[in-house]
Amino acid sequence: MTPTERILRDLVAFDTTSAKSNLELMAYVQDYLSSFGIASRLIHDATGNKANLWATVGPDRDGGLVLNGHTDCVPVVGEVWQSDPFTLTNRDGKLFGRGSADMKGFVAASLAAVPELIAMNLERPVHLALSHDEEIGCIGVRTLLRDLSDRGQKPAMCIVGEPTLMQVVTGHKGGRAYRCHFTGHAVHSSLAPQGQNAIESAAALVMFLKGVAADLAAGPSDADFDLVHSTLSVGMIQGGTAINIVPADATVTFEFRNLLEVDQQEIFDRIEGEVFSRILPEAQQRFPGASATFEQIYEYPAHAINANAPLVSAMKHIVGRNDHSKVAFGAEAGLFLRELGLPTVLCGPGSISVAHRPDEYVERSQLAKADAMLRRAAQEFCK
Ligand SMILES: [Zn+2]
Incomplete structure (x- = not known):
């Protein structure tokens, strides 16, 4: 198992269906980050049962890259799975589990990159922005974005790691x-x-x-x-x-x-x-x-970034794919654009076609591509 796969196994084991609390998962993330000396901040919702998380690797200054992922997932109620949805299960290079593609795979890859990001002595920060309640209308991230704009935090760009099979996606409806x-x-x-x-x-x-x-x-x-x-x-x-x-x-x-x-x-x-x-x-x-x-x-809100924007060209180079597309599924990218004015692309491991379904999976090869992309992106945008 790679570090990303180990973390994904741990994340999938938390049942963070949107109706439930995500605090145990967030405590796990905070523990993990603090083991590398990285402080993190929770931004709770009104009930106190759910939270967003914000953490910074590298210098806490303007600019840099936001890695965004939601921690909630859709229910498994009424679905028939070949293996327990909350036990990450490897069959033929595919890792099955609720949220494996949408989108704990990207969250796991982002966390697994932390020790290497620290070792890179970044000049500009890589921020982790993990949200709650995305699946029920992009609810949680709004509090996080308000908090960031209140604090005057000005990152330069954002990658939303929704499952796009590691293609650069320039917009969503x-x-x-x-x-x-x-x-x-x-x-x-x-x-x-x-x-x-x-x-x-x-x-x-x-x-x-x-x-x-x-x-x-x-x-x-x-x-x-x-x-x-x-x-x-x-x-x-x-x-x-x-x-x-x-x-x-x-x-x-x-x-x-x-x-x-x-x-x-x-x-x-x-x-x-x-x-x-x-x-x-x-x-x-x-x-x-x-x-x-x-x-x-x-x-x-809908999201769109110009296909010729520097972030898009750089990301195409990083993932080694010159094509891009837009997607019909909802995501938080439009809110990053509307609330913070951030140039934002979607790019993450796994396919949306297996998300929200029984036997959701992410391919190990997709996670490896996400690992490589995150290191190259930090090198490109934050060194
Ligand atoms: Zn999603």
């Missing part, structure tokens, strides 16, 4: 999700015209959203993405209680993913406008007490 709850008026179904059917309001919204999705598909596009345009999808509908009752409640849950050049707020304003200027007034003509409310479930 942004996203928002909402729940829209309609209330109507329940009556016996034999008296249907006297009620107000909340499911009909929900259905009107679903049909409108389908049109918004079509407009997004016809809107701005970016050939660096597999799916070149912004998207919208209705994920859930709930409503009604019995076949013979006109339903008084219905809920539509939807999400959209936007290119950086497509305004998230404009998309939402259009949807909200339709509900409050057409769908709800129609319902209220039949039942004045009908209502509609939106609840935002999450939002995170």
Whole structure:
């Protein structure tokens, strides 16, 4: 086992599903860092049960490189695994375990690099920025970024180690999700015209959203993405209680993913406008007490860095791959850009195609590439 693999085995053993605390994992990281004389700081959330971690190798001054990884992972509930998801298991050069790709592999590689980074006598710092609650809407890192900007900390660039098969990724889509709850008026179904059917309001919204999705598909596009345009999808509908009752409640849950050049707020304003200027007034003509409310479930900004930016060219050279792409999955890179203005790329071991699935794995060869990339990046950017 390489040092990175040993640390990954330890990290995977902590069940840091987003709903749970990550403090035990963070205590492990702090112990590990302090064994090399590296101090680290925890930035807790409001509950005190979760924390981000910030640590600096090399001189604590402006400039330098941030290595960002999230410590939480998605649940294993309902999944059938060939081996225990919290026991890193090697089969044919693939290391299986929850979070092995997304994204404890990169976190392990970053930690394993620490002794060599210390020995390099860096002129500019390498910072470790580990976050919590990424998987439920990039929640945790926001506190960390606020803390950094309050302290006036000014790093020069950031690598987000999401699984990209070690390709340089120059952007990701942004996203928002909402729940829209309609209330109507329940009556016996034999008296249907006297009620107000909340499911009909929900259905009107679903049909409108389908049109918004079509407009997004016809809107701005970016050939660096597999799916070149912004998207919208209705994920859930709930409503009604019995076949013979006109339903008084219905809920539509939807999400959209936007290119950086497509305004998230404009998309939402259009949807909200339709509900409050057409769908709800129609319902209220039949039942004045009908209502509609939106609840935002999450939002995170899109990310993009120019393909000709110095960081991108340097990283392509470092990983020995001249191609780049953008990805549709959400990540924290957009927040590093929005909150700190940091040039940021995504590059990390493993494939997103095995993440969030049973038998998630990272290949040992991918971890070795991540190890090499981190050393070369420190040499390039911090010496
Ligand atoms: Zn991830």
